[in-house]
Amino acid sequence: MNKRIAAWMFVAVAAAVAGCAPSLSGGAYSREQVRKEQTVRLGVVQSVRPVTIEGTKTPVGAAAGAAVGGIAGSEIGHGRGAAVGAIGGAVLGGLAGAAAEEALTRRPGLEITVKLDHGGLIAxxxxxxxxxxxxDRVRVVSGGGVTRVTH
Structure with missing residues (x-):
């Protein structure tokens, strides 16, 4: 397998990993949250601060990177050289795969601080x-361990 094919395999796996990341949107609901009662509180936005939501860190990115790196590394040399190349490629590929997964699934976020009508300040x-x-007048919807702010 040449390096070009290995690189394309890595890109395909990285894209698949990014597509598996759960949504952290205020408008997205998991299947477990559907048809369950939620508490609604009303309030006014006090401040909004941009933040970065870190990406996922599952074993999938590292494993995919290790597999592609091991295959690509085995192309180096023959015999023992190929085995050493495969091991080194797998280690480096695993590290690169984990970093790529985190970077591909990282998202821009907001920290929204709300003064609730019935008292209290939450973020x-x-x-x-x-x-x-x-x-802004907003609704703070909580249930199932998840809280979101909506208009």
């Missing part, structure tokens, strides 16, 4: 797929 971090401004 909720979620994906930056909606625009919020200080002074």
């Amino acid at each position: 909720v971090t979620q994906e930056a797929d909606e625009r919020f401004e200080p002074g």
Whole structure:
């Protein structure tokens, strides 16, 4: 297998890993959250701060990188050289795969601080797929261990 094929395999696996990342959007619900009662509180946005939501860190990215790196590394030399190349390629590929998975699934987010109508100040971090401004009236929806801010 040449390096070009190994590189394309790595890109394909990385794209698949990125597609498996769960949504952290205020408008996305998991199957477990559907048809369950949620608590709704009303309030006013006090501040909005951009944040970065780190990407996923599953064994999939490292394993895919190790497999591609091992195959690519085995092309180096013959006999013992190929075995050493495969091991080195697998280690380096695993590290690169884990880093690529985290980078591909990293998302922009917002930390939204809300003054609740019935008292209290809370902050909720979620994906930056909606625009919020200080002074906006919002709903804070909580249930199943998840809280989101919506208009």
